[in-house]
Amino acid sequence: MNAAWTRVSAVAAKDLTAERRAKANIVAVTSLGALTLLVFGFAIGPDVATLRTAAAGILWLSVLFSGVLVFHRSYQIELDGGALEALLLYPGERWEIFVGKLLANLFVVLLVEAIVIPVALVLYHVAIPDTWPQLLVVILLGTLGFVTLGTFYSAMASRTRSREVLLPLLLFPMLVPVLLAAVEGSAAYLSGNAMGDAGAWLRLLIVFDVIFILAALFVFEHIIEA
Amino acid sequence: MLAIPAPLIQAEVARARTLAISLSGITRRFGHKWALRGIELDVAFGDLVVIQGHNGGGKSTLLRVIATAIMPTGGTGRILGKDLWREAAAIRAESALLGTTNGLYEDLSATENLLFAARMLGVRQPAERVAEALRQVGLANDAHERVRAFSSGMQRRLALGRLLLQQPKLLLLDEPFNTLDADGVALVSALIAGTRERGGAVVIVLHDLARLTMPPSATYTMTAGRLS
Amino acid sequence: MSPQTTDIASQRRWWKALGWMAPLVLIGTQAFGLLASPPDRDMGHLQKIMYVHVPVAWNFALAFVVVFYASVRYLWTRDEKYDLLAASAVEVGTLFTGLTLILGSLWGRMTWGVWWTWDARLTSTAVLFMIFLSYLALRSFTDDPERRARWSAAVGIFGALNVPIVYMSVRWWRTLHQVQSSPDTVDPIYAWGLRLNAIAVLLLMTYFIARRYEIARAERLQEHRRDSLALGTSPEAVHA
Numbered sequence: 001m002n003a004a005w006t007r008v009s010a011v012a013a014k015d016l017t018a019e020r021r022a023k024a025n026i027v028a029v030t031s032l033g034a035l036t037l038l039v040f041g042f043a044i045g046p047d048v049a050t051l052r053t054a055a056a057g058i059l060w061l062s063v064l065f066s067g068v069l070v071f072h073r074s075y076q077i078e079l080d081g082g083a084l085e086a087l088l089l090y091p092g093e094r095w096e097i098f099v100g101k102l103l104a105n106l107f108v109v110l111l112v113e114a115i116v117i118p119v120a121l122v123l124y125h126v127a128i129p130d131t132w133p134q135l136l137v138v139i140l141l142g143t144l145g146f147v148t149l150g151t152f153y154s155a156m157a158s159r160t161r162s163r164e165v166l167l168p169l170l171l172f173p174m175l176v177p178v179l180l181a182a183v184e185g186s187a188a189y190l191s192g193n194a195m196g197d198a199g200a201w202l203r204l205l206i207v208f209d210v211i212f213i214l215a216a217l218f219v220f221e222h223i224i225e226a
Numbered sequence: 227m228l229a230i231p232a233p234l235i236q237a238e239v240a241r242a243r244t245l246a247i248s249l250s251g252i253t254r255r256f257g258h259k260w261a262l263r264g265i266e267l268d269v270a271f272g273d274l275v276v277i278q279g280h281n282g283g284g285k286s287t288l289l290r291v292i293a294t295a296i297m298p299t300g301g302t303g304r305i306l307g308k309d310l311w312r313e314a315a316a317i318r319a320e321s322a323l324l325g326t327t328n329g330l331y332e333d334l335s336a337t338e339n340l341l342f343a344a345r346m347l348g349v350r351q352p353a354e355r356v357a358e359a360l361r362q363v364g365l366a367n368d369a370h371e372r373v374r375a376f377s378s379g380m381q382r383r384l385a386l387g388r389l390l391l392q393q394p395k396l397l398l399l400d401e402p403f404n405t406l407d408a409d410g411v412a413l414v415s416a417l418i419a420g421t422r423e424r425g426g427a428v429v430i431v432l433h434d435l436a437r438l439t440m441p442p443s444a445t446y447t448m449t450a451g452r453l454s
Numbered sequence: 455m456s457p458q459t460t461d462i463a464s465q466r467r468w469w470k471a472l473g474w475m476a477p478l479v480l481i482g483t484q485a486f487g488l489l490a491s492p493p494d495r496d497m498g499h500l501q502k503i504m505y506v507h508v509p510v511a512w513n514f515a516l517a518f519v520v521v522f523y524a525s526v527r528y529l530w531t532r533d534e535k536y537d538l539l540a541a542s543a544v545e546v547g548t549l550f551t552g553l554t555l556i557l558g559s560l561w562g563r564m565t566w567g568v569w570w571t572w573d574a575r576l577t578s579t580a581v582l583f584m585i586f587l588s589y590l591a592l593r594s595f596t597d598d599p600e601r602r603a604r605w606s607a608a609v610g611i612f613g614a615l616n617v618p619i620v621y622m623s624v625r626w627w628r629t630l631h632q633v634q635s636s637p638d639t640v641d642p643i644y645a646w647g648l649r650l651n652a653i654a655v656l657l658l659m660t661y662f663i664a665r666r667y668e669i670a671r672a673e674r675l676q677e678h679r680r681d682s683l684a685l686g687t688s689p690e691a692v693h694a
Binding site: 003006007010011013014017018021022077080081082083085086087088089090091092093225 | 318319328334372373
């Protein structure tokens with residue numbers, strides 16, 4: 001178990017170091033997220049009430065669109081120098097590689113959200129609610145579901161010739177439950193959860209995350225190869 | 227249909243277990259192209275085996291199958307006494323492959339690359355072993371430089387450094403002398419000699435025998451997926 | 455005959471009958487549905503579109519079950535016939551899902567005057583349609599058959615796992631935002647018509663999948679023969 005954790009953290013640390021070195025990437029992804037928020041604002045129009053209602057939905061869409069770029073890079077560094085082959089030759093199980101990459105991607109996407117969410121609150125005239133701790137939990141669980149499926153599917157899509165279209169095509173339909181739960185849950189907590197139904201969405205996110213993390217752990221070894 | 231072939235019969239198994247490599251009927255396809263068309267190969271411990279042949283003949287693919295980097299499409303085999311299909315992870319623990327690509331992360335430094343390898347390999351005292359390996363391949367002065375800035379010769383030597391961390395029983399080298407100068411060639415030779423001294427076996431893919439400083443135990447030529 | 459061809463030949467026997475039987479049964483059950491139940495209070499006989507729409511919907515969900523089973527079996531055994539079965543089920547499932555969407559759209563047009571209602575079932579169907587499509591897209595972008603099979607199996611398993619979750623989440627979402635609905639099927643008078651038609655459609659779908667599967671196996675056999683020619687070995691030696 002200890003050896004497994006060493007490898008998981010080695011993979012995560014390596015991915016994060018590489019990401020940090022190519023600083024331009026995180027900056028670009030965050031910029032794209034903020035830009036999406038701005039552009040959606042133009043599309044919806046300046047009416048404050050409309051913006052506020054749409055805020056949670058637009059926020060998550062921005063995260064989705066910019067997040068897919070993070071997943072591609074995670075595998076690109078392995079494909080560039082032929083590092084994937086070397087990676088697969090180390091002792092240990094394949095799921096350790098998956099978890100390491102998952103943790104690294106999770107960290108990066110959360111970092112992007114840390115900037116994009118405040119921008120959204122400002123642009124869409126949303127005040128920080130009293131229920132912000134619960135809001136953070138929704139954001140965390142929703143992001144976890146997103147990153148789990150993203151890390152899994154990009155292991156395949158990044159190796160095909162149409163990766164830019166294939167990854168969203170595979171990923172977005174699968175993310176519908178996460179999107180609904182995250183948007184409704186976020187919207188509920190942003191307005192103080194007056195209706196009290198946010199808890200159901202929270203539970204859905206937990207179920208989704210558990211099911212697909214387990215499924216990914218089992219199936220990953222079948223989809224990764226040199 | 228990809229069924230796991232029946233295990234070799236008793237006598238064959240006993241014999242295969244004493245060999246470093248024992249392959250029978252190994253095939254491998256990529257799409258519609260068959261890279262390996264029924265490979266038979268026996269390599270004993272202590273052997274140095276050379277495989278020659280033109281580009282595209284399947285030499286690299288064979289090496290990768292032996293390393294368990296990829297699975298064959300058909301056939302059976304035992305590497306280091308372990309079944310190729312069922313005990314691939316155990317084979318990986320004791321073999322090392324230097325492929326045609328170096329397997330390095332360009333945005334990381336030399337030390338970071340080797341430290342990553344050391345942690346993945348479960349090496350004890352990784353920091354010291356990494357420093358020692360860098361010293362042996364002559365990269366101690368560039369330890370903190372990013373690999374992106376390295377010449378191809380330096381990158382190759384760094385990849386060799388990674389092999390030094392391993393001490394494998396089976397050493398697999400794919401065109402190891404490419405892009406290396408005289409010092410680098412000496413390093414590879416030392417690596418080969420060291421592995422054989424420890425009782426291990428070495429398989430090298432080469433298109434040019436000239437740079438090999440010791441006589442091979444056997445030489446094969448690979449043409450269109452078949453060995454001769 | 456080699457084992458492969460007898461296998462396929464005997465297969466042909468059991469489901470080939472369905473080829474003419476299933477359409478006949480379907481005509482019968484449709485007639486039953488049209489004639490044996492009264493017209494709907496609001497919609498009249500137009501309501502009877504549900505006798506096609508609902509059974510087709512139930513059956514595409516069944517297709518997902520087949521995909522899940524075949525995908526898991528493939529990863530377990532690496533026997534490519536399971537990959538072909540899964541792919542056949544996806545193709546037929548895509549057809550049925552698309553049909554469900556079209557019929558649902560038509561029903562909405564007739565009832566509410568709109569081509570699309572964000573009703574829970576219809577919306578879920580749209581999402582699952584996209585999941586089926588993405589499976590087919592991945593397959594078409596992957597050339598190597600072995601990799602294609604493994605990746606398809608992974609996507610098939612994940613997609614199938616998501617079916618109940620998608621339904622649940624979209625239904626909860628719908629209860630929060632009041633929306634028009636899809637065909638009312640709760641009246642017990644309609645139950646028998648639905649059940650009978652569901653069975654008829656099931657027979658039809660089984661026939662489609664079995665036929666598609668047979669074609670896929672025959673194609674694969676051709677490829678194996680070509681390969682063994684290239685290798686200079688017999689077909690059995692190539693793939694056990």
